[in-house]
Amino acid sequence: MYRYDRFDAQLVNERVAQFRDQVRRRLSGALSEEEFRPLRLLNGLYLQLHAYMLRVAIPYGTLSADQMRMLASIARRYDRGYGHFTTRQNIQFNWTRLQDAPDILADLASVEMHAIQTSGNTIRNTTADPFAGVAANEIEDPRIYCEAIRQWSTLHPEFTFLPRKFKIAVTGAPDDRAAIKVHDIGLALRRDADGAVGFEVMVGGGQGRTPMIAKTIRAFLPKRHLLSYLEAILRVYNLGGRRDNKYKARIKILVHDRGVDAFRADVEAEWARIRKAGLDLDEAELSRIAAHFAPPAYDDELRNPRAYADKLRADGKFAGWTRASVAAHRRNGYAIVTVSLKPEGGVPGDATAVQMDCIADLAARFSFGEIRITHEQNLVLAHVRQSDLFDLWRGLRAHGLATANVGLIGDIIACPGMDFCGLATTRSIPVAQQISTLFADLERQHDIGELRLKISGCINACGHHHVGHIGILVVDRKGAEFYQITLGGRADENAAIGKIIGRAFAADAVVGAVETIVNLYIARRQKDERFIDAYERLGPAPFKGALYGTG
């Protein structure tokens, strides 16, 4: 993974010093709150319901064991002993103090981490496929380009005060595990007819108040033009995006209002004028970055190749865990492991400092010291020998990290909601816990099969409910929490926005409603048909009927 050189280190250290001075000026009164707020947001520090929340960037969702240990240390020293992994592959600490923030950032800088631009109307963390580098059908590791984008977008003087926040996601394989079609810009690595590598460029996806699927404005962009093309898109947006209405300020509204053809024409015209201006990805720089993402030193020969199969036969619990957690690796004898942060009745995406240290140790032992975060709030160990899976599983079990529900109904994605977040109008975690508890039985979860359930505590949709197979938006009606259910959302390469199924449910009915939906699926599914497939075949009508007794 990428390691800072002296330029990267210098920038981050200077940024810490700059912020330390800004905090000093705030605490002394030289800066008002109004002047200080955008500055602290540019360093990822929100003032939430109970405390300052610090959102630390995990660039393209990859971090080292040492970095994870530092996050554990920060959780212990400056917070309440835990952290929350988000749907944008970052981590949030809920209980920090402004006076500690400069020291936290200094600690982060010491392990090549930062919180730059994790908030504010700037270009945010560029996210990536958590299986980058190890998926069998990958064209190139998308993280190489994410790192190029990270540097280009960091402290970009022209794009620090955009109309609104800006999110980019990149995939390198045909499967979309990064939800690129609901990002402001989605980039998918592609090959053209001659085998040259480039990007399909999609613009205008997003969730929130007006969810939209991104539109392709360029089917193939040669990869060396990536940054200049992004610059053209951002400039068109910076000049043309709405600034009069915060709810209509994302680029998706601009694309929608202008029409995709006119928008494309604007971008291409701007790009034609800047493409030679020194932004092309230089081969030398690209090679320098790419070298950091070379495959690790995999074994030439498999150690103990029969051990894995033997253990699967011998231990049913282990086998059950592998069903949910282990995915095929491009390299024979290796495996990709997804670690669920969704224990029964737990807070989705939370990890204690002890658990973070455990993951760091296991990553160091079994996965070349590398960890990834997914947009579904789980962790990935991407380079595990099959022969080590049993020992890894036992290590995870010891710290409550072996819940075998990855991708199943218990693997709930939820925002922090009104228990923590100042923007939320309702709570999201309690209903997540209730559903998790109701469906705790693993046999049942495996029988139901793949089902992505996502919950948001307000219209901002940080829980990604619009792209849940089952989505729940919690809404406030005269002080009571009601639950609006959507069905049929998808975050993959066939991305779709879920449709509201009918009237919202009261608190005492929502979990029953989810159960009704699941039971209907089980009753009507065809062989090997996942929930989402059955929904697409059957349409909403039978579900409406079961829920509301109509027709």
Next chain:
Amino acid sequence: MSDQIVTANRLADGRVVFLTEDADWSARIADSRPATGAAADLLLSVAHMSAADRVVVDPYLIEVTLGSGSPWPVLHRERIRATGPTIDQSPIREVA
């Protein structure tokens, strides 16, 4: 006229605080000083001066009911601010 109290977040650590009898700030809602109408507005002005003094950030009025105990917020959000997250943060059972 409804009863109101002033709340804010402390500048240095972000913690929820309430304006007290002594124009001070306490993390305990029981210490808050309720008022109505113009008197409540006056308390808010006092609070804004405190904000200018870098003690708190963005003070505002919230509606409360006055029972036998301490003032109790009407809005769910403000109850959560007063008492903390409503959830159990330890998982019930580790499923392995």
Next chain:
Amino acid sequence: MALVRDRRAVEDDWIALNDGAPAAPGSSVIVSLERWRRDRAGLAASVARIGVRLSGDDAVADIADALDTLDLVALTFPAFSDGRAYSMARLLRERHGFRGELRAVGNVLRDQASLMARCGFDAFELGAQVSIDGWLTALSEISVCYQPAADRRGTAAELRHPSL
């Protein structure tokens, strides 16, 4: 309100004219785009130097063809959060080769100093509460640039690979 140019506080030798106000002969005036459109010839006949002030709603293209008749362009930041002027500044410098004074006016705060300088501004009307020292300090707080901009400072990529 101080005017900073070339890293020093200087006297402002320009007058910002309201749309209806007369222009004193031989003066240096900054006028709105609307007034400039209406009264270009008249101004050119009487004043010594002409500057045009653009808002974020104006387009750089509106003055692009006349830049060699302008000694100053002022770009407005109505709120510091309105970042359109950053793009406009770069277009004026990099696309249209404007060489005159490019002045930041409006909500010009210390912590945007280096962003503005990098986008090509070389004069700044600082808000009342902004100290010169603070402004100058802010200009050099971050020494590393990842991306090229109007100021042509060497980027990290260029410094990493000197043969570029």
